[in-house]
Amino acid sequence: MPSKQLPSILLIGCGHMGGALWRGWLRHGIAPSVIVDRHLEAVPAGHHICRKAADISADFKPDYIILAVKPARMEETLREIAPWIGDAVIISVLAGRSIADLRGALPRPERGNPIIRAMPNTPSEIGQGVTGAYGVGLSDAQRGICDALLATVGVVLWLDREDEIEILTPLSGSGPAYVFLFAELLEQEAVARGLTPEVARILARHTVAGAGALLATSEEDSATLRRNVTSPHGVTQAALNVFMRAHQGMKQLVSEAIAAGLQRTRELSRPS
Numbered sequence: 001m002p003s004k005q006l007p008s009i010l011l012i013g014c015g016h017m018g019g020a021l022w023r024g025w026l027r028h029g030i031a032p033s034v035i036v037d038r039h040l041e042a043v044p045a046g047h048h049i050c051r052k053a054a055d056i057s058a059d060f061k062p063d064y065i066i067l068a069v070k071p072a073r074m075e076e077t078l079r080e081i082a083p084w085i086g087d088a089v090i091i092s093v094l095a096g097r098s099i100a101d102l103r104g105a106l107p108r109p110e111r112g113n114p115i116i117r118a119m120p121n122t123p124s125e126i127g128q129g130v131t132g133a134y135g136v137g138l139s140d141a142q143r144g145i146c147d148a149l150l151a152t153v154g155v156v157l158w159l160d161r162e163d164e165i166e167i168l169t170p171l172s173g174s175g176p177a178y179v180f181l182f183a184e185l186l187e188q189e190a191v192a193r194g195l196t197p198e199v200a201r202i203l204a205r206h207t208v209a210g211a212g213a214l215l216a217t218s219e220e221d222s223a224t225l226r227r228n229v230t231s232p233h234g235v236t237q238a239a240l241n242v243f244m245r246a247h248q249g250m251k252q253l254v255s256e257a258i259a260a261g262l263q264r265t266r267e268l269s270r271p272s
Helices: 016-027 071-080 099-105 122-126 140-151 164-173 175-192 197-217 222-229 235-243 250-269
Strands: 009-012 033-036 048-050 064-067 089-092 115-119 129-136 154-158
Touching: 009 016, 016 033, 016 122, 016 140, 064 071, 064 140, 071 099, 089 140, 099 115, 115 164, 122 129, 129 140, 129 164, 140 154, 164 175, 164 250, 175 197, 197 222
Parallel strands: 009 033, 009 064, 033 048, 064 089, 089 115, 129 154
Antiparallel strands: 115 129
C-alpha cells in the first residue's frame, strides 16, 4: 500500500488477533495508528498508545476502526469511542456478533458506516493466517484498503454472504486447534512406544509443520498428496485404514466435530 494511501487507524484491543494485525501492519509499513489497550507497553514512533478510549486525542479522526475486544464488550466499547466514529469504516473481528448487532450498537446507526466482519485464525500471529471477510456499504477503494490491512497477516477470502462466517468459524477459525490436537496425540503415542519426549516432540511438530508447508505450496490437491505417501498394502495404508473406517473413522469424527462447532457458533450468535 503506497504511503500516500495510508489510512488513519484506530485499533481497539491488542490481544491475540488485534496484536497480530498490528504487527502485520508494522511489517508492511502501514502507519500511523492509535491503539487502545490496557496492557501494551510501548509502540514504535508514529504510533500512539492509549490506556482507555477517553485518552484518545479529541482531534484524531480515524478512517478505519478495528474492534478486537471481547464480543461481550462490543456495546460498551462503541459507546466509549462514539466521539471518534464519524464516518469511519468499522472492521470487527468479534466472534458471534453480526453486522446487525454492530449497526444497532453504533451511536448513530443512521450514518450508515461501512462495516466488515472478519474471522482471522491464530496462524495470523506469524503472518500465515487465513481470514474470511464479509462487508456492507463499502466502496471499491475502501474494500481494497480493508483487504490490504487484513492481508498483512495472511490470505483473505471475501465471502458472498454473512452467514458463511458461521460456517468458516469451526473450519478455519477453530481448525488450528484440531491440527495441534493431532500433533499432541502423535507426540503422546511416540512417548508411549519408547521415544524420549524431546525426540517425540520434534518428530510430531515437524511432521505436521512439514506436511502443512507441502500442502500450502503444492499444486496437487490434498487427496493426491495423501495418495502419494500411501503405498498399496504398506505401512501408511495400514494406519489409514483405521483412520478411514466407514462408520467410526476420521471422516465421521470431523463431520461431527464441525457440526458441533457450527451449532455452538449459532448459539453464541443469538441474542442472549
